Structures are given as structure tokens and as C-alpha cells.
Amino acid sequence: MASVKIVLPGDIIDTRREEDTTQQESNVEDEATVIRLGPGLVQSSEAVSAVTAGVLHSNSETNRWWVAGNKRRYVAAVGEPVVGVVVARHGEGYRVDIGSAHDALLPHLAFEGATKRNKPNLAVGTVVYGRVVVANSVMDPEIECYNSNTGKSEGYGELSEGFMFKCSLGLARRLIDTKAPVLAALGNGVPFEVAVGVNGRVWVNAGSVATTILVANAIRNSEYLDAKQCRQMVKELLEKQ
Amino acid sequence: MVAEIGPSNIESAFLLEALKRGTRVDGRGIYDYRTLKISCGPTYGLAEVQLGQTRVLARVSCEVTRPFPDRPTEGIVLFNTELSSMAGFGLDSSRASTQEVAISRMVERVIKQSRAIDSEALCILAGEKVWTIRIDVHFLDHGGNLIDAASIAAIAALKHFRRPDVTIDGEEAIIHDVRERNPVPLSIHHTPICVTFGFFGASGDMLVLDPTLLEEQVQVSSFTITLNSHREICALNKAGGIPLSPDQIQRCTQVALAKVDEVNEKIQLALKASTA
Numbered sequence: 001m002a003s004v005k006i007v008l009p010g011d012i013i014d015t016r017r018e019e020d021t022t023q024q025e026s027n028v029e030d031e032a033t034v035i036r037l038g039p040g041l042v043q044s045s046e047a048v049s050a051v052t053a054g055v056l057h058s059n060s061e062t063n064r065w066w067v068a069g070n071k072r073r074y075v076a077a078v079g080e081p082v083v084g085v086v087v088a089r090h091g092e093g094y095r096v097d098i099g100s101a102h103d104a105l106l107p108h109l110a111f112e113g114a115t116k117r118n119k120p121n122l123a124v125g126t127v128v129y130g131r132v133v134v135a136n137s138v139m140d141p142e143i144e145c146y147n148s149n150t151g152k153s154e155g156y157g158e159l160s161e162g163f164m165f166k167c168s169l170g171l172a173r174r175l176i177d178t179k180a181p182v183l184a185a186l187g188n189g190v191p192f193e194v195a196v197g198v199n200g201r202v203w204v205n206a207g208s209v210a211t212t213i214l215v216a217n218a219i220r221n222s223e224y225l226d227a228k229q230c231r232q233m234v235k236e237l238l239e240k241q
Numbered sequence: 242m243v244a245e246i247g248p249s250n251i252e253s254a255f256l257l258e259a260l261k262r263g264t265r266v267d268g269r270g271i272y273d274y275r276t277l278k279i280s281c282g283p284t285y286g287l288a289e290v291q292l293g294q295t296r297v298l299a300r301v302s303c304e305v306t307r308p309f310p311d312r313p314t315e316g317i318v319l320f321n322t323e324l325s326s327m328a329g330f331g332l333d334s335s336r337a338s339t340q341e342v343a344i345s346r347m348v349e350r351v352i353k354q355s356r357a358i359d360s361e362a363l364c365i366l367a368g369e370k371v372w373t374i375r376i377d378v379h380f381l382d383h384g385g386n387l388i389d390a391a392s393i394a395a396i397a398a399l400k401h402f403r404r405p406d407v408t409i410d411g412e413e414a415i416i417h418d419v420r421e422r423n424p425v426p427l428s429i430h431h432t433p434i435c436v437t438f439g440f441f442g443a444s445g446d447m448l449v450l451d452p453t454l455l456e457e458q459v460q461v462s463s464f465t466i467t468l469n470s471h472r473e474i475c476a477l478n479k480a481g482g483i484p485l486s487p488d489q490i491q492r493c494t495q496v497a498l499a500k501v502d503e504v505n506e507k508i509q510l511a512l513k514a515s516t517a
Contacts, residue, residue, distance in 0.1 A: 085249040099330070125250040163255040163266065203251075209259050217268050 007050040007067060013041065015048055015058075015065055033063060039077070040067025070170030074099040074199035076135035081156075081176070082143060083164060083197030086126045094122060096130070099166075099199040102140045106130060110144035112153035120158070127159045127203060129195045159195060162205025163212050169200045171223045182222035185234040186215055194219075214241060248458045256459050260447045265456070267293075271449045272496050277504065279397055279511035285424065286402030288511075290394040293453065294384030299394035300377045301402040305416065308364070308371040316363020317373040320349040322380070322391070329383035329454075347478055348378065348391045351433050351467050355475040358399065359428035365407055365414045372404060374427065385453035388465055392435040397508050400429055401515060433475040434504050436497035437465045445483045450496060466494060468501045 007013065015035050037043060040052040050056070054069030076082070076098065084096035084104060093107040106128065108119045122128070130143035145156040174180050175196045186192065192206035192215050202219060206212040214237055222230050248256075256266055265271065275293030286301035308315060322345040326332050337345075352358065363372040376398065378391050403424035406417045439452035439460035449456060457463070462482030467475040474494075479485070 123250065125247065127249045127251050159251065162251060164249060164252055165266075209255070209262055210264065212255070213259065213264060213266055213268055216266070 005056040006054070007056050008053050009051050011050045013048045013050060013056065013065065036062065036064040038064055038066025040069060041065055068170070068173075070168050072166075072168050072200060074169060076100045076104065076132050076141040076199075078132055078135050080132050080198040081196070082130060082132060082199045083159070083195060083201040083203055084128050084130060084143065084199075086122050086124055086128065088124065089122075096128060096143060098132075098141065098143065098197075099201065100141060104130075104132070104141040104143045106143050106145065110146060110148075111157060112146040112151065122158060127164055129156050129159055129197070129203065131156060155195070159203050159205075162193070162203055163216055164201055164203045165216050165220065166201055167220060168223065169198070171219075172196055172198055172200050172202065175202065175219070180222070180230075181227040182219055182225075182230040182234065185231045186218055189234060189238045190215065210241065214238070248455055252455060253459045256455060257441060257447075260441055260449070265449060267453065271447075274451045274500060274503075275453075277393070277507055279393065279507055281397060281401040281511050281515035286398050288394050288398035288401055290390045290397070292384075292386060292390040292393075292451070294382060295386060295390045296381040296384075297387065297390040297394045298379045298381055299391070299398035300379075301398045302375050302377075303402075303404045304373045304375070305365065305370050306373045307369065308367075313368035314364045314371075315360040316371040318353055318358055318360065319373060319375045320345075320352065320378075321376070322348070322378045324380045324383070324387075327382075328380040332383065343480060344387050344391065345378075347388055347435070347465065347476075348395055351392055351435060351476055352376065352395055352399070355431075355433045355467070355469075357396065357429055357431055357433055357475075359430055362428040365416075366409070366412070370414055374399075374402075374404075383454060385455070385457050386437050386451050389435050389437050389451065392433065392467070393504060393508065396429075396432050396434065397511060399427060400432070400508070401512055402427055431469040431471060431473070431475075432505055432508065433467050433469050434501045435465050435467045435476075436493075436500050437463065438493050438496075439463055440482070440485065440489075445485055445489070448489070448493070450500070464490070464493060466497045468494075468497055470501065470505045472498060 037048065040050055040054060041048055042051055050067050052067050052069040054067040057068055058065045082098045084098040086094045087097050087103060088095040093105050095103045096106045098104045111120050114120060128145055130145045132141055133144050134142040146153045175183060190206055190211050192204060195203040204212055204215050206215050218234050218237055221233060225233060259266055278291040279288065281288045289298045324332055324341045365371055376395055378395055380387055403426055405419055406422040406425050408415050439449050439456050440462040441447040441460055445462050452460060462485060464485060465478040469475055
């Protein structure tokens with residue numbers, strides 16, 4: 001396997017590939033290949049440099065490069081699913097805390113089947129699962145609790161029972177992206193629902209209080225364990241129950 | 242900026258539901274401390290305490306100064322806490338919130354008013370030179386129960402600290418460099434440790450030891466008792482919240498007695514294992 005490359009903020013990244021000449025056609029070596037920069041990388045004049053500390057990853061098919069770091073403070077980005085808590089109600093919508101520097105705006109009509117006459121009535125302190133629609137450095141972020149293209153909720157909306165806890169951003173991302181082994185191992189043992197927000201918040205709902213606590217603790221403990229250790233830990237937790 | 246928000250509806254509801262069944266949301270029993278790790282060193286007077294997710298760093302330093310005019314034979318103890326945005330969301334070191342001031346005053350009271358440090362032993366030349374001991378406590382991570390973690394860090398740092406040796410020659414005081422003569426420890430009379438309880442429910446009938454941040458946000462009352470290893474009560478603190486009955490206080494005292502012994506053992510082990 002390729003070696004792990006750890007970068008620090010300020011490191012210049014060399015994105016030329018010397019090894020995989022078999023995948024590239026040799027008659028395009030005069031053209032510059034387009035490189036897509038993902039999170040953690042910026043382009044400063046000709047060079048690409050890292051702005052976060054973490055492991056450098058790249059995808060050879062889409063030619064995408066990014067840095068997978070681990071922090072606890074979230075910076076909103078468009079399209080990401082987040083778990084938020086309603087902190088205020090305004091005329092146009094709700095103010096939702098998603099853990100970023102500024103609270104996000106959730107319009108009253110951004111729910112499935114919402115019309116001017118039929119708006120959902122969320123109290124302060126309600127937990128919602130939404131998707132980030134607007135996120136840049138000059139405006140407050142905005143989220144929506146449905147898919148605006150299809151009009152269906154697709155799992156977004158109010159989360160009314162269960163428990164929510166905070167975790168690091170790296171763990172949250174792993175839970176969503178890589179079909180984390182801890183969720184698969186837990187799923188074999190107990191039935192539960194989970195909603196993972198990329199902002200480091202996870203909502204869990206299992207049948208009983210004890211099972212919910214078990215699932216939440218298993219997920220929290222799985223941060224530094226590999227797949228085999230995760231399965232072992234889940235097995236021990238389920239046996240103790 | 243984001244103001245400090247309370248817990249969400251489902252978090253408080255779930256926490257109370259779990260407590261009614263005798264469990265806590267992180268799986269602990271109601272009288273269990275979180276994992277406590279104390280590390281002292283590498284310099285004298287530096288102690289870091291991890292209590293679950295809460296992390297506190299305490300640093301002790303000393304300086305020779307003039308004493309207060311009304312107390313010419315006593316040394317001076319200065320206490321300072323720092324709660325910055327590194328510790329948690331919505332915290333700001335420029336404005337000290339009432340909660341932060343309460344924590345700071347509590348730990349200061351525990352160290353100074355319980356006479357843990359022998360201030361007469363800090364005198365070098367009466368009326369002219371005394372040692373000023375300065376304790377700085379930095380809160381690195383706010384995971385709940387800052388008072389307990391800060392008190393353990395402060396007392397461990399004080400016990401770990403070594404000041405330069407002094408010889409008195411008539412009217413002159415010679416302060417030896419630490420490279421010439423080994424520095425000497427401070428004279429600590431006893432080791433006060435704070436133990437904090439949180440109470441829940443309409444009448445405060447459910448209690449937990451060592452509340453996490455979420456439990457602190459949901460609790461209706463908080464009670465801190467400070468004990469030392471000689472089974473003496475150094476301080477009791479209950480600021481606001483719903484009233485507690487005498488047998489609740491008794492119950493807390495009994496639990497705290499057992500916990501203080503465990504914590505004292507951990508401090509001793511950490512001091513022995515220190516790298517200084």
C-alpha cells in the first residue's frame with residue numbers, strides 16, 4: 001500500500017505522480033492535468049499547500065486531493081448532513097446551533113410538505129437533522145430539513161426521541177463515509193437508529209434506555225479501535241448486558 | 242457570536258429517564274468518578290489532571306518579595322485561573338462569567354483559607370523578605386466538574402513544587418541557586434480535595450457524583466464538599482439551587498470520605514512517578 005503522508009499547515013504538496021504512468025495516456029503529457037482540491041488544501045499562485053494538519057489522501061480516478069484531519073470545531077460546508085439544536089425562532093425561520101462559529105438559519109418552509117398555512121412548530125431545544133445549503137465565510141450558514149429537489153424529507157427533519165452526543169469530526173466522518181465497522185457490529189446485535197452529523201454530533205435511538213446508552217458508548221469508544229477491536233468491544237458490551 | 246446554549250430537549254429528557262433507572266448516560270454508576278489521571282512534571286510544580294474529558298493544568302512558581310505590612314512574618318499566596326475558549330464553546334477569557342468566578346473563588350478558598358500551605362514557613366526575613374507562591378490554573382478542556390479537577394491539580398502541583406533553599410546569616414539571607422543546593426518542598430499541612438455532587442428531579446432526590454458537562458447543565462442543585470485525608474471537612478459549598486435535606490448532605494459526606502482516600506492515593510502515586 002502507499003505510505004501514509006502526514007502534512008502540517010504550510011506544507012507544499014507535490015501533486016505530480018511519478019508512479020502511475022500506466023493509467024495515464026502518454027500523449028497528454030504536455031497538457032496540465034486538472035487537480036481538484038478538497039478540504040484542507042488551497043492553491044497559492046502555482047503551488048498547492050495544506051492548511052490543516054492531517055493525512056494526505058488522493059483519488060487517482062477523479063484526481064482529487066484532500067487532507068483528512070481531526071478536530072472538534074466544525075466549519076460548515078455545502079451539502080453536508082448536520083445535527084443541530086434550535087436556539088431561537090424568528091419570523092423567517094429558526095436559528096439552529098450546528099457547532100460552527102455562527103448559528104445556521106433554517107427557513108420555516110424547508111420541511112417536507114410545508115406551506116404558508118401548514119408550518120411545523122418546533123420549540124427551542126428541538127434537535128433537527130438537516131443538510132447545509134449555504135456556507136461561506138461572509139454569510140451565516142443555512143440548512144434545510146428536506147431534499148429541495150424531490151420535496152421529500154429523506155430522513156431529515158426533527159429528531160424527537162433518543163439521545164444525542166458529541167464526538168470528534170474525524171469519527172463522525174468515518175461513521176458516514178466508510179460504513180464504520182462499529183455500526184455494522186452493533187447492527188448485528190441490537191436494533192437501533194442513528195443519524196450522524198458531520199459537525200461531530202450523533203443521534204441514537206434504540207428500543208430502551210439501556211440499549212441506547214450501550215450504542216452511544218460503543219460508538220464513542222470506537223474512535224481509536226480498528227475493525228477487529230471494534231467487533232470485540234461490541235461483543236463484550238452486548239454480553240455484559 | 243454563539244452564546245452559551247442549554248442542552249437540547251431530548252438530551253435532558255433522556256438523562257432524567259436514565260437516572261430514574263439508576264444509570265448515567267456514559268454508563269457509570271451514580272457514585273463513580275470518571276477515569277482520573279494525574280501527571281506531575283517535567284518541571285517542579287507542574288501538574289496536569291484528566292478527569293474523563295475534563296483537563297486542567299496547574300503551575301506553581303515562587304518569587305521573593307516584601308511581605309504585607311500587617312503580616313510581616315507570613316508569605317503570600319496568589320491564585321489565578323484561566324478559562325479560555327480552548328476549553329469549550331462560548332467561553333471567553335476576556336469576560337469572566339459568574340460560573341467561572343465561582344469556580345475560581347472556590348478553589349482559591351480551599352487552598353488559602355483551609356491553611357493547607359504553611360505561610361509562616363515562607364518567611365525569609367521578617368518584615369523584609371518573604372516567598373510569594375503563585376498558583377496558575379489553566380482549564381484546557383471543559384467536560385464538567387471543573388472544581389474537583391482544579392483542586393486536585395492545584396494541590397498536586399503544590400506538593401510537587403520545590404523552592405530554592407535559603408540560609409539566614411544574621412541580617413542577610415542567601416538564596417541558593419537550584420544547581421548549588423537541592424530545592425526544598427513547601428510545607429503543606431494537609432491535602433484538601435473537593436468532591437462535587439449534582440442533584441436532579443423536582444425534589445432533588447436523584448444525585449450523581451462527578452457530573453459531566455451535560456449533567457451540570459441539567460442539574461437543579463450542586464453541592465461541593467472539601468475533605469482531607471484526616472477526615473476533616475475543610476469547606477462546604479452550595480450556591481443556589483433547590484434546598485437539600487440533612488440526610489442527603491450526610492449521604493454525600495460519607496461517599497466523599499471514601500472518594501477522597503482514593504484520590505489521595507492517586508496523588509501520592511503520581512508524585513512518586515514524576516519525572517522531575
